Amino acid sequence: MGHLPPSCSLAGYEEQIHDIVRNGHNIVYLYDFSGIYFYAVRGFKAGNEWLVIFGRGGVMETAFPPENMDEYLAIRGFVLLGRVEEVLRWTKEAHT
16 A cells, blocks of 8 residues: 555564554544444554554554544544553453
């Protein structure tokens, strides 16, 4: 799709995704697609704002930099959950 330079390896792509989802300051959203829930993490990497989307069981579905992030999220009805660190803290507290 041209989102990454041709020189980017699979390991480089995976590292980029890892950095986005592990950054506690990045933002987590919930996306309901006809009753199937997806979670997305929004964050910057290499000068672009990326969206990493996960399906059931935490399997990554896709990762890409939308042209207009706010419009992309609004049109599809993504719901803000909070920052990664907040969501992880809430999840941990809910399970203790």
